[in-house]
Amino acid sequence: MMKEKIAIIGGGLSGSLLAICLAKRGFKIDLYERRGDMRKGKAEAGRSINLALSTRGIEALNKVGLAEQVLDEAIPMNGRLMHSIKGELTFQPYGKEGQFINSVSRSGLNIKLLELADAYENVTIHFNHRCVNANLDQNIAIVENPEGKKIEVKADIMFGTDGAFSAVRTEIQKTPRFNYSQTYENYGYKELEITPGPDAKHLIEKNALHIWPRGEFMMIALPNPGGSFTCTLFLPHEGKISFEHMETEEQVRNFYTTYFPDALKMMPGLVHDFFANPTGDLVTIRCNPWVYKKFVLVGDAAHALIPFYGQGMNCSFEDVKELDEIIEQHYPDWDLICDTYQEARIANANAIADLACKNFVEMRDLVGRPDFMHYKHVEHDLAEHYPEVFKSQYSLVTFATTPYSYALAQGFKNEALINYIIEHKLESELKNSDVMLPLLKDFLG
Amino acid sequence: MMKEKIAIIGGGLSGSLLAICLAKRGFKIDLYERRGDMRKGKAEAGRSINLALSTRGIEALNKVGLAEQVLDEAIPMNGRLMHSIKGELTFQPYGKEGQFINSVSRSGLNIKLLELADAYENVTIHFNHRCVNANLDQNIAIVENPEGKKIEVKADIMFGTDGAFSAVRTEIQKTPRFNYSQTYENYGYKELEITPGPDAKHLIEKNALHIWPRGEFMMIALPNPGGSFTCTLFLPHEGKISFEHMETEEQVRNFYTTYFPDALKMMPGLVHDFFANPTGDLVTIRCNPWVYKKFVLVGDAAHALIPFYGQGMNCSFEDVKELDEIIEQHYPDWDLICDTYQEARIANANAIADLACKNFVEMRDLVGRPDFMHYKHVEHDLAEHYPEVFKSQYSLVTFATTPYSYALAQGFKNEALINYIIEHKLESELKNSDVMLPLLKDFLG
Numbered sequence: 001m002m003k004e005k006i007a008i009i010g011g012g013l014s015g016s017l018l019a020i021c022l023a024k025r026g027f028k029i030d031l032y033e034r035r036g037d038m039r040k041g042k043a044e045a046g047r048s049i050n051l052a053l054s055t056r057g058i059e060a061l062n063k064v065g066l067a068e069q070v071l072d073e074a075i076p077m078n079g080r081l082m083h084s085i086k087g088e089l090t091f092q093p094y095g096k097e098g099q100f101i102n103s104v105s106r107s108g109l110n111i112k113l114l115e116l117a118d119a120y121e122n123v124t125i126h127f128n129h130r131c132v133n134a135n136l137d138q139n140i141a142i143v144e145n146p147e148g149k150k151i152e153v154k155a156d157i158m159f160g161t162d163g164a165f166s167a168v169r170t171e172i173q174k175t176p177r178f179n180y181s182q183t184y185e186n187y188g189y190k191e192l193e194i195t196p197g198p199d200a201k202h203l204i205e206k207n208a209l210h211i212w213p214r215g216e217f218m219m220i221a222l223p224n225p226g227g228s229f230t231c232t233l234f235l236p237h238e239g240k241i242s243f244e245h246m247e248t249e250e251q252v253r254n255f256y257t258t259y260f261p262d263a264l265k266m267m268p269g270l271v272h273d274f275f276a277n278p279t280g281d282l283v284t285i286r287c288n289p290w291v292y293k294k295f296v297l298v299g300d301a302a303h304a305l306i307p308f309y310g311q312g313m314n315c316s317f318e319d320v321k322e323l324d325e326i327i328e329q330h331y332p333d334w335d336l337i338c339d340t341y342q343e344a345r346i347a348n349a350n351a352i353a354d355l356a357c358k359n360f361v362e363m364r365d366l367v368g369r370p371d372f373m374h375y376k377h378v379e380h381d382l383a384e385h386y387p388e389v390f391k392s393q394y395s396l397v398t399f400a401t402t403p404y405s406y407a408l409a410q411g412f413k414n415e416a417l418i419n420y421i422i423e424h425k426l427e428s429e430l431k432n433s434d435v436m437l438p439l440l441k442d443f444l445g
Numbered sequence: 446m447m448k449e450k451i452a453i454i455g456g457g458l459s460g461s462l463l464a465i466c467l468a469k470r471g472f473k474i475d476l477y478e479r480r481g482d483m484r485k486g487k488a489e490a491g492r493s494i495n496l497a498l499s500t501r502g503i504e505a506l507n508k509v510g511l512a513e514q515v516l517d518e519a520i521p522m523n524g525r526l527m528h529s530i531k532g533e534l535t536f537q538p539y540g541k542e543g544q545f546i547n548s549v550s551r552s553g554l555n556i557k558l559l560e561l562a563d564a565y566e567n568v569t570i571h572f573n574h575r576c577v578n579a580n581l582d583q584n585i586a587i588v589e590n591p592e593g594k595k596i597e598v599k600a601d602i603m604f605g606t607d608g609a610f611s612a613v614r615t616e617i618q619k620t621p622r623f624n625y626s627q628t629y630e631n632y633g634y635k636e637l638e639i640t641p642g643p644d645a646k647h648l649i650e651k652n653a654l655h656i657w658p659r660g661e662f663m664m665i666a667l668p669n670p671g672g673s674f675t676c677t678l679f680l681p682h683e684g685k686i687s688f689e690h691m692e693t694e695e696q697v698r699n700f701y702t703t704y705f706p707d708a709l710k711m712m713p714g715l716v717h718d719f720f721a722n723p724t725g726d727l728v729t730i731r732c733n734p735w736v737y738k739k740f741v742l743v744g745d746a747a748h749a750l751i752p753f754y755g756q757g758m759n760c761s762f763e764d765v766k767e768l769d770e771i772i773e774q775h776y777p778d779w780d781l782i783c784d785t786y787q788e789a790r791i792a793n794a795n796a797i798a799d800l801a802c803k804n805f806v807e808m809r810d811l812v813g814r815p816d817f818m819h820y821k822h823v824e825h826d827l828a829e830h831y832p833e834v835f836k837s838q839y840s841l842v843t844f845a846t847t848p849y850s851y852a853l854a855q856g857f858k859n860e861a862l863i864n865y866i867i868e869h870k871l872e873s874e875l876k877n878s879d880v881m882l883p884l885l886k887d888f889l890g
Contacts, residue, residue: 177682177726181626237622281622
């Protein structure tokens with residue numbers, strides 16, 4: 001039996017992973033990527049340089065045998081390390097002993113995926129091919145080749161993995177009764193750098209995600225191999241303290257002197273980078289359905305998240321993993337495959353979008369407050385003493401593959417329980433299972 | 446001083462009312478309307494034939510001296526009249542004695558507004574001119590004239606009043622950081638007719654809005670002059686009982702025989718109309734901002750509502766009224782006018798969009814349930830006995846001009862109060878102000 005011909009529009013993280021999964025199943029795959037071959041050039045400006053890889057992403061990479069190799073080059077981050085204005089440090093572990101997330105290079109990972117995809121005889125990668133349009137009823141994508149000529153790409157199944165501003169989705173948006181929303185934060189972000197120390201040593205704790213929470217804004221930093229950190233400043237576009245008031249070198253330097261004095265010392269390129277690097281936007285995109293006829297959206301094209309739960313890539317990889325498992329189960333019934341896929345994923349994508357929005361407030365503000373630190377201690381102790389019954393929302397999202405929608409719902413129950421414990425001053429009873437087990441049962445049922 | 450030149454894109458209800466308001470202020474106005482002159486032709490298929498005009502809309506019409514004339518031809522509806530499957534009738538008044546909403550003809554009202562606008566020397570109406578594009582940075586709308594030629598329309602201020610699928614908004618959607626959502630109900634709607642009786646008499650109660658609530662679907666009917674009613678059937682697109690299963694005349698007749706037997710007798714054209722009339726979609730559209738440079742969205746172009754609170758036109762007319770008052774106050778500072786306008790209206794448009802969604806469940810399902818009837822009785826008694834302190838959400842929306850967002854918030858408080866009264870079986874105390882006044886104070890603050 002002749003297997004279907006498949007076109008994948010977009011060769012970023014999701015598209016290249018999907019190409020590998022489908023190649024393993026013997027499909028004939030053509031992958032079209034807007035940009036040039038990143039194995040030969042440098043990464044595009046304005047994309048995040050490193051990303052936090054956690055369980056969902058690792059499980060997906062495992063399916064194509066890449067997890068071990070990727071983790072070998074990653075830097076474990078055991079928790080959040082908060083920097084106060086005075087330079088005091090506070091640490092919050094992400095999970096139990098031995099649980100961590102992993103700082104990985106976006107371009108490094110993308111290159112690994114493209115190399116593996118390219119190694120399959122049944123995969124052809126077309127770089128510098130930009131999708132500009134589609135004829136959804138005839139399984140055709142219109143793609144502009146490097147000579148500027150528009151060519152018709154036709155396949156039995158067409159995947160749109162072309163990111164938050166997906167050209168494929170733009171066409172699907174024109175079909176009847178398509179539900180769609182794009183919501184921008186009033187914040188922008190800018191990538192900056194903390195330089196390596198002598199001998200490529202990290203100047204601050206290597207195995208942590210650093211946060212400088214300042215209430216209405218914040219900076220974070222993730223470690224890179226070679227001793228540097230990639231910092232991201234999240235700041236309102238407009239208002240008293242905002243990007244619109246960072247027009248001169250002096251304004252930027254004063255801002256850092258006032259709010260991030262400890263970091264400033266390690267950021268010699270600050271002023272240059274601040275004006276050289278673009279200011280990015282933060283957008284949440286939701287849509288429904290993800291499938292129109294033979295066109296299927298995967299990854300950011302279906303659900304763009306803001307980055308505050310570190311789940312954008314992990315969620316997209318999980319899309320691919322689940323899609324692959326559904327193909328395993330229902331092939332060759334593509335209608336059933338597509339229906340099952342979107343049924344399984346849409347609610348979860350909406351849940352992690354909600355969680356990411358909620359986490360922004362937590363990161364930029366709450367983590368700097370003593371009452372929140374206390375809350376996190378109680379949560380941590382519950383997870384430690386009652387591991388079978390209590391799991392924090394963070395660990396359900398990050399160190400498990402239970403559906404995001406379950407993590408969202410369970411989080412509300414956890415919150416009620418922890419607030420009850422604090423209100424009734426039961427912290428001293430946390431190890432007393434005679435008191436705690438009935439409570440856990442009441443609240444978490 | 447030379448007053449600004451203003452272009453209005455869209456000559457429906459909002460656009461023509463806006464033209465009159467601005468004409469009275471002496472601006473030079475060009476109004477572009479996609480359709481032909483409806484004073485000479487027939488109304489477009491697929492738009493609702495009649496609408497419920499209430500206080501907000503009346504106040505706006507008052508500003509241009511049209512309220513009395515419009516109300517003269519309207520049919521008052523004092524409340525909802527529910528039809529059970531067995532043909533039993535139940536009545537719920539909309540407000541106090543003498544409070545009612547008004548069934549008016551959409552095309553009749555639109556024609557009146559166009560005639561009045563046309564009577565101003567400083568207004569030029571261009572029919573059969575369809576906006577296809579815009580150059581937002583240069584105050585230009587590209588409009589196709591009846592000969593199919595694209596012309597550039599340039600003015601100092603450009604208003605987009607071109608409805609839910611606004612071409613002006615489509616251009617604004619391409620600007621950075623535009624927040625946008627379109628959400629479709631899984632329901633469609635179809636307009637049908639109950640014929641006049643002998644001597645143009647109404648065959649069922651004339652002064653009511655009729656509802657046939659059937660849980661997952663419903664039909665409603667609004668009276669027309671001449672004895673007919675325009676019915677609207679709201680039914681899921683897909684599923685067991687849905688439009689997809691209404692493919693044969695027999696299926697339609699059986700469906701009406703089973704669920705609407707009393708109405709069927711008065712609907713001789715049912716089968717013909719069912720297949721001749723289009724099935725409409727129900728969409729809620731929200732966006733933010735409503736202003737980009739000199740382009741300003743008004744009415745459905747800024748906020749498409751589903752029709753279940755009868756506020757689509759009323760909300761749009763209120764946009765125009767408030768905009769006109771803001772111009773009065775801040776002219777000639779157009780930046781301040783635009784900012785004040787969207788600041789004032791966006792939250793209210795979101796609130797009425799929420800209320801309209803909530804009311805769909807109430808109309809198609811709850812109104813047919815005895816416990817809900819009881820709830821409405823308690824609410825009605827509270828409004829009757831404590832008119833200074835208690836106002837129902839419906840009356841805040843329909844018989845007042847308090848902000849929709851206030852009505853939304855107040856509704857939640859009312860609900861808690863009424864549920865408390867019912868739970869504690871305090872119905873016999875409703876007239877006892879010693880019991881009620883403290884309760885009202887507790888719940889409504």
